[in-house]
Amino acid sequence: MSSLSKQNSIVTDMALAPEGHLKIDWVKQHMPVLNRIREQFEKEQPFKGLKVSITLHLEAKTAYLAKVVQAGGAEVTITGSNPLSTQDDVCAALVEDGITVFAKYNPSPEEFKALNIKALESKPDLIIDDGGDFATLLHSERPDLMVNIRGGAEETTTGIIRLKALEKQGMLKFPMVAVNDAYCKHLFDNRYGTGQSAWDGIIRTTNLMVAGKTVVVVGYGWCGKGVAMRAKGLGANVIVTEVDAIKAVEAHMDGFHVMPIVEAAKLGDFFITVTGNRYVIRGEHFDVMKDGAILCNAGHFDVEVNKPELSERSVSQRTVRKNIEEYQLKDGRKLYLLAEGRLVNLGAADGHPAEIMDMTFALQALSLKYVNDNYKSIGVKVENVPYELDEQVARYNLESIGLAIDTLTPEQVAYLDSWDLNA
Secondary structure (H helix, E strand, O other), rough: HHHHHHHHOEEHHHHHHHHHHHHHHHHOOOHHHHHHHHHHHHHHHOOOEEEEEEEEEOHHHHHHHHHHHHHHHEEEEEEEEOOOOHHHHHHHHHOOOOOOEEEEOOOOHHHHHHHHHHHOOOOOEEEOOOHHHHHHHHHHHHHHHHHOEEEEOOHHHHHHHHHHHHHHHOOOOOEEEEHHHHHHHHHHHHHHHHHHHHHHHHHHHHOOOOOOEEEEEOOHHHHHHHHHHHHHHHEEEEEEEEOOOHHHHHHHOOOOOEEHHHHHHOOEEEEEEEOOOOOOOOOOHHHOOOOOOOOOOOOOOOOOOOOHHHHHHHEEEEEEEEEEEEEEEEOOOOOEEEHOOEEEEOOOOOOOHHHHHHHHHHHHHHHHHHHHHHHHHHHOOOOEEEEEHHHHHHHHHHHHOOOOOOOOOHHHHHHHHHHOOOO
């Protein structure tokens, strides 16, 4: 154990470390792509002498990403990106492994922000961000902590929206790679990862039947597609609500009912928000919901369900089961909110499967190396993940599961490169 990391860290209980090590060891066995990148990093030391600060959902898979970055020579500091997804045993294990940790499960909002700031006080050279939390703090409140930053990588749709807003206003101060927009992120992590893990959180928390129920999926981006697909597979009747006409047509052609949310609100047994936007379920929807309807969020921040309006309509509120808050309305109906409206797949479960996060975190690790190698030439902007890195992660994944694919013949390459199809 690094005595410095133990001395500097803020965690709940170091005695929990043995269980955390077991969790990290388990996911390591199921992350072959990241293991391969770790071997490369150990040889090449791309981050030697650099400081890297990370904010992500701090559970075992994230912990292993931090260890891979550390294996590349970095001095790593990490914090959690969501109060309910931080696992205290994993935090303690990372401290024993020489990583500085500022995180604990369910801190107050003030403490949560203070822990994020602590993770930036090392004045990092590189960052891995989630939801733009680090970028927002650095640009709005603590610009003094960005003096060494060469760039970083962003995990989520929400974060990229915030970063592009900074860039559009001419306020962005360093390059950020949009990991979420890579094919191996949104096609697999957002769709298959969110689809499985959101329902894992819902089922684990409620212990209720899904088959035969009506599920309302609010938003049909890649995450919404995954949630709807898995709901259908569980036997639910699925309704999709959208503001985007193209996505609505897609949901219709995928076999789902499409309607405005004020109509869907009357029918739903389960409501899952996956928009990344604010107050997509609100007062007028609560007013017409069934008694016993269950609400949860698989988007990003806890703003998709309008909790203030839900509270205003309630005469009582109580916790009826871990991660289930009951709101009794004035007319006697009861609505149930899971995981405080935060990410249900992380607040009430363990997040995406290890094999899915293997690809996403491989992209994070390679993107961090890319931005470090090229930050001067990239310039100050939101940069896409180079296709070569995306394809490399997919190729490593195929090799790890024993699958081979074809390659183009020289004749086929020439045909595709030519404008004259008769040549």
